[in-house]
Each structure stands twice: as structure tokens, then as C-alpha cells.
Amino acid sequence: MNTKSIYKQFYQKLILATSLFITTLSFIFYGYTKATIYEELKESLVSDAQLIYKISKSKDANKTNFNIITHTGITVDLVTIDNLSEISFETFKNGEDHYVELLYPFDIKSKKFIKIVKNINSSREMLTKIFNNLLFLSLGGLILIILYAFTVSKTLLRPILQINKKLSNMNENYLTQIQKDTLPIEFHPLADSINSLTNRIETYVKFKKELFVGAAHELKTPLAVMKLKNEVTLMKKREPEKYQDTLKLTIKQIDDMNKMIGSILDIGRAEGAQFEKPTEIDLVQYMQRKTNDYRMLSAQKKITITFYANVNYYNTLLQVTLLNQIIQNFVQNAIKFTPEEHTIAIRLEKQKDVTTITVTDEGIGIDESIDLFAPFKRVGNESGAGLGLFLAKNAADAMGAKLYLENRKDGKSGCVAKLMLYNNLVCKLS
Incomplete structure (x- = not known):
């Protein structure tokens, strides 16, 4: 060729x-x-x-x-x-x-x-x-045309060559942003897309390394506890109740490890879901239906979940599996940290260029100085693998959406989890 x-x-x-x-x-x-x-x-x-x-x-x-x-x-x-x-x-x-x-x-x-x-x-x-x-x-x-053609060709192709040179020198250890100041305005959308992709790659590489190190640490710790407990128990004969306590501890540690392994497997399944074909749904109807499902989860703690939308219907094209991972994680965390007989509010607000879904709880709030989207980051003393928000962040990146976590600004205790769906090639808003 x-x-x-x-x-x-x-x-x-x-x-x-x-x-x-x-x-x-x-x-x-x-x-x-x-x-x-x-x-x-x-x-x-x-x-x-x-x-x-x-x-x-x-x-x-x-x-x-x-x-x-x-x-x-x-x-x-x-x-x-x-x-x-x-x-x-x-x-x-x-x-x-x-x-x-x-x-x-x-x-x-x-x-x-x-x-x-x-x-x-x-x-x-x-x-x-x-x-x-x-x-x-x-x-x-x-x-003159020949001279003009050579000059114009070099001038018009200079931004492309500049971007090409920048990209060819990049690898996972050297990711830099493309400066738009020296580029014509027509290349700014391309530069923004490349910079956004670079940020995603950088975050992905960083979090993947943390995930591997964290997984090894999270699995190694319970194994060490079980080994030590069993060795101590076997040093001499003990009453049957002592052996039962050791076995119960071992079972609990195994259950925690199973949860951890399940969360890691969820990451693999989530990466596969990134290639899901977008489908058209009525987002308002979808969120109403999911809210009814979440009320079953909150019933044990007598938590009231409300839903509000500023539109009656909204047809949009998106990846439903990824959306469900994000919303489900938001609501499960809200239920986990909200005291009994309190309220969780789910809101959907459609604007011209963006649709925002927020889940507001009445829990203890968060430490905003911590990147809670990184793997194995936890809030308070609640149990969990610390991978839920990491999974949600990966799903949002695959959809071309943005996630935000912040404390409530209305003077009440609690956290606001926000999902922003933009009108782009992956998350196409009608």
C-alpha cells in the first residue's frame, strides 16, 4: 500500500x-x-x-x-x-x-x-x-501558487504536527497536557478531547497501581490475622469454645475476603460494561422505577427516599448498566451513612447542555481533602471494600460523565453525590 x-x-x-x-x-x-x-x-x-x-x-x-x-x-x-x-x-x-x-x-x-x-x-x-x-x-x-501551496500547507499542518509530536512522546509515565495557547481556535476542541483522555489515562494508571497494591494489602492482612490466630490456638489444648471463636473469626475474615474479591471482580465486569451499546430510555421514568427499588433497601432503617425531577419525561441515549452502577453506589452509600428515620433525596434536573442527578443524604458527611474515588478509600468506620466509588468513577469516565462528592451547603449534616451527564459522543442527550 x-x-x-x-x-x-x-x-x-x-x-x-x-x-x-x-x-x-x-x-x-x-x-x-x-x-x-x-x-x-x-x-x-x-x-x-x-x-x-x-x-x-x-x-x-x-x-x-x-x-x-x-x-x-x-x-x-x-x-x-x-x-x-x-x-x-x-x-x-x-x-x-x-x-x-x-x-x-x-x-x-x-x-x-x-x-x-x-x-x-x-x-x-x-x-x-x-x-x-x-x-x-x-x-x-x-x-506563486506553488510557493503559496507549500507555505499554506506547512502553516495549516503545523498544529497537527505539534499535536502529533506531543502525543508520540507520551507514555504512561509521561503524560502532559496540550497547551491551547499556540493552537488555532479550530483545534481547541481536539486539544480538549486529548487533554480529557490524557487525564483519564493518568487517573486510570494511578488508580490501577493503587488497586493492585491495595488489593494485596487488603487480602494479606486478614490472611495474617487468621494464620496468627490459628497458630496461637494450636499452641496448647483449649476449651471447645476457644476453638469455636477461632473458627468464627476465620469465617468472618473469609467472608470479608470474599466481599473484597467480589468487588475486584465487579471492576472486571464494569470494564466490560464500558463497551455496552447505548440505548434510548426515558431517564425520568427510569429514575422513578429505581427509586421504588431503593425504598425496599431503606425500609429496614426506616429511611424515606424521595424523588424529584424538573421535567415529566426525558428521552436520552446512554449505557444503562454503567448508569445503574453509579446510582446504586450513591444510594447504597447514602443508606449506609444515614441514621434511621431520616431522609434521602434523589433529584434529576435537566438543563440545556447537561443533566444532573444528585443523591443527598443526612449522614456524617465526608472529608473533602481525601480523594474518595481512589480504591480502598473509606468514610468513617463503616464496613466495605472501599471500591464502590472507584467503580462509579470508572463507569462515569466510560460514559463521558463527571462525578462530584461534597458536603451539604444548607447547614445540615450529610453528603451530596452528583452525576453530571453531558451532551457528547458517549452520553448523547436528546
């Missing part, structure tokens, strides 16, 4: 298109000029013939009447021609000279016509000079 560079393709096409344009324009100009000159010649001869006709009709036609036109290079005569009833205009060549001939009706009945012949060598020479000048200008223009 013979692959050409975009630089060569651009300047070649620019030269070809501009050259064709100039050539076509030159021929059009030359043709228009030629037609104008011949039209003026015809009008001039017709005017002369009309003058002769007028004078000859008022007097007897004689040689003197037909020689009133004394322009240089013009001969006038009265001729008889059959099979002609209207004005005739034609050009011809005699030797090295060029002529134009006009036959103007003088007396149709007697088939007499006024014949005017004019030498047009000067007009032909002028057209030749015009053609030569146009040819010279076209050749000069072609040279």
Missing part, C-alpha cells in the same frame, strides 16, 4: 485546484474579451450599413452614397445575393490578412445587399497580445 503524507496530498490538491481555477478563469476572460471585440465590430459595421441605407434611400443609390464610410481598411459595395434574407456576419482570411464581412439587406425584392468588408488585423493582434499576457500571467500565477 503506497501511503502519501498528508502534507504532500494537501499541497498537490491545492496546486491542482488553484491552477484549474486560474486556467478556467483565463479562458473565460479571453473568450469574453474576444466575443466583446467581435460584437463591437459587428455593431460598428451594422451602424455604418444603416447610415448608408438611410442616405441611399433618401437619394438615388450611387457610388458616392456607398463611399460615405471612409474608415481605414473598410470597403463598401452593393451586391446581389440569392437565398439570403437577413443580416449576415462572418470572418475570413485572405493571405496573411483577416477580414470581417457584413451583408446588410438593401432591397430584399431585388436581392441586393450592402456589403461591408473590414480588415481586422489590428483587432487580431490585440487579441493575440491579450492571450500572450494571460498566458504569461498564468505561468507566473502558477509559480
